[in-house]
Amino acid sequence: MMKDRIKQLDSVRGLASLSVLLNHMYLATPIIPIVLWQSPFRILINGRGAVLLFFVLSGFVLSIPYFNGKQPTFFIYVVKRIFRIYIPYLFAISAAIIACALFASESTFTEGWVSDFWNVKPDLASVIDHLSLIGNIHTDYFNTVIWSLVHEMRISLLFPFILMVVGRLTFGLNLIICILLTIVAGLNDLLLLQPSYGFHTSYFDTLHYLSMFIMGALLYKHKLEIANLYKQLSMRMKWIILGCALLLYSYSAAIDRFFNFAYNNKIADYGITLAALTFVIFAIHSTTLSKLLLHKKILFLGKISYSLYLYHLTVLLSAMFVLDGLIPVWLIQLIVFVLAIVLAYVTWYLIENNAIKLGYFLTRNRSSNAHHSNQIANHKIQGDLQ
Numbered sequence: 001m002m003k004d005r006i007k008q009l010d011s012v013r014g015l016a017s018l019s020v021l022l023n024h025m026y027l028a029t030p031i032i033p034i035v036l037w038q039s040p041f042r043i044l045i046n047g048r049g050a051v052l053l054f055f056v057l058s059g060f061v062l063s064i065p066y067f068n069g070k071q072p073t074f075f076i077y078v079v080k081r082i083f084r085i086y087i088p089y090l091f092a093i094s095a096a097i098i099a100c101a102l103f104a105s106e107s108t109f110t111e112g113w114v115s116d117f118w119n120v121k122p123d124l125a126s127v128i129d130h131l132s133l134i135g136n137i138h139t140d141y142f143n144t145v146i147w148s149l150v151h152e153m154r155i156s157l158l159f160p161f162i163l164m165v166v167g168r169l170t171f172g173l174n175l176i177i178c179i180l181l182t183i184v185a186g187l188n189d190l191l192l193l194q195p196s197y198g199f200h201t202s203y204f205d206t207l208h209y210l211s212m213f214i215m216g217a218l219l220y221k222h223k224l225e226i227a228n229l230y231k232q233l234s235m236r237m238k239w240i241i242l243g244c245a246l247l248l249y250s251y252s253a254a255i256d257r258f259f260n261f262a263y264n265n266k267i268a269d270y271g272i273t274l275a276a277l278t279f280v281i282f283a284i285h286s287t288t289l290s291k292l293l294l295h296k297k298i299l300f301l302g303k304i305s306y307s308l309y310l311y312h313l314t315v316l317l318s319a320m321f322v323l324d325g326l327i328p329v330w331l332i333q334l335i336v337f338v339l340a341i342v343l344a345y346v347t348w349y350l351i352e353n354n355a356i357k358l359g360y361f362l363t364r365n366r367s368s369n370a371h372h373s374n375q376i377a378n379h380k381i382q383g384d385l386q
Contacts, residue, residue: 007302008283011293013057014301014308016050020145021312021340023047027113028320029329042250049249051148052269053276055209058152059159059216060280066163067221074160076363081156083359086133088352089149092310093130096143097122099314103321114320116140139198145313147199151209159213166217174218178211182270186263208266212273219280230285242282249275307352308344315340 023045043049065071072080104118117140129137130146134154139147155162166174188194188204196202219226233241252271255264282289292298301308319336 006284007299008290008293009057009061009280010302010305011295011298012279012283012302013054014298014303014305016053016057017305017309018301019044019050020047020309021316021337023050024313024316025333025336028316029333040246040250043246046250046253048253049272049276052212052272053279054148055151055212056216056219056273056276056280058156059213060220061216062156062159062213063163063166063217063220066160066167071160072363077160078157079363080356080359081153083355083362085149085153085156087355087358088306088310088347089133089146091347091351092307092314093143093146095311096314097127097130099318100142103318114317117144117317118142118321136194136197136201136203139201143310143313144199145309147201150198150201151206154203154206155210155213162210162214163217166214166221171218171222174214178214181207181211181214182263182266186266189265190262208269212269212276215273215277216280219277226281227285230281238282238286241278245275245278245282247275248272249279304341304344304348307348308340311343311347312336312340315343 024047026045071077100118101122104121122142126138126141129135130142133146133149134157135150137146137150139145139150165177169177185204185206185208188202194202194204196205230238248271252268252275255268255271283293284290316336319332319339323332323335
């Protein structure tokens with residue numbers, strides 16, 4: 001029986017969050033040779049792949065209580081998600097807004113990736129815009145990484161109802177739904193039905209990313225079949241599959257650059273998602289990989305992964321705006337890397353961890369009552385069947 005919490009997946013999330021940090025460091029000051037960007041080592045700085053991996057992991061993890069018959073009431077679920085995602089977000093976006101207010105006028109960047117951010121000081125309208133994490137907000141104003149949280153929050157609030165559908169349909173029908181969701185989402189690219197005020201923040205974009213959540217949920221729903229298939233694979237075939245997944249994860253995005261046709265970016269995302277699904281399977285079932293992912297230093301990254309994701313760009317932009325021209329670029333990068341990790345731990349300890357605990361505290365009585373009601377219902381069903 002698969003455990004309700006799979007620590008290896010925490011580590012996978014941590015490594016993905018680290019790759020987002022490295023990706024933004026590279027974009028801000030590309031001191032890494034371009035040849036490395038085109039090599040298989042680009043997996044280390046594949047920010048796009050990391051975010052799609054987040055979506056797959058979220059779908060997988062959120063489906064565990066449902067398929068194990070331990071799903072909480074909708075009220076309890078929503079409260080816990082708000083305290084898990086939204087409360088830490090409020091602190092992080094507040095830090096980004098304050099940093100922008102302090103350093104926006106200090107910017108000397110007229111070109112490059114960094115020049116896209118903190119061009120104007122915050123005003124009341126832009127701050128209010130960011131209070132909602134489910135709207136079509138201007139994510140590029142203060143902390144562009146929050147675009148993925150927009151979809152995370154939108155989908156999370158609806159996911160219990162989506163799981164009711166996923167649980168009743170066959171694997172094939174669920175995949176068809178995923179494809180249809182992406183087709184509908186792609187219509188916005190063709191017909192411009194709704195603008196994206198931030199980075200891919202339209203509601204049509206959410207339909208596309210919902211397919212990644214569903215595919216993650218399907219991994220857990222069909223965990224036994226997948227485990228049996230994995231056991232039947234030879235070591236040679238496992239290496240071939242893992243190698244193909246690494247290639248898909250690293251190079252599917254090339255479809256965007258070398259081809260120009262409708263849905264090219266969506267097809268690229270599906271290639272990356274297929275790789276992400278493979279990584280999750282290997283993380284769970286590969287003994288060697290599991291041991292590596294359960295190393296305490298990698299587990300530490302998993303623990304602080306959300307806080308690292310939330311705060312790293314604020315640290316990076318602040319350092320670039322303040323230190324550029326004063327010290328060498330490599331030293332700025334070193335300071336950013338260390339400070340981002342340290343700040344992630346501090347904010348995890350002080351904010352994120354306590355927000356999660358508060359969410360559990362506020363719902364503990366309701367959780368007990370819901371669990372008791374489920375037990376009564378289960379006993380009644382068993383009695384009716386006898």
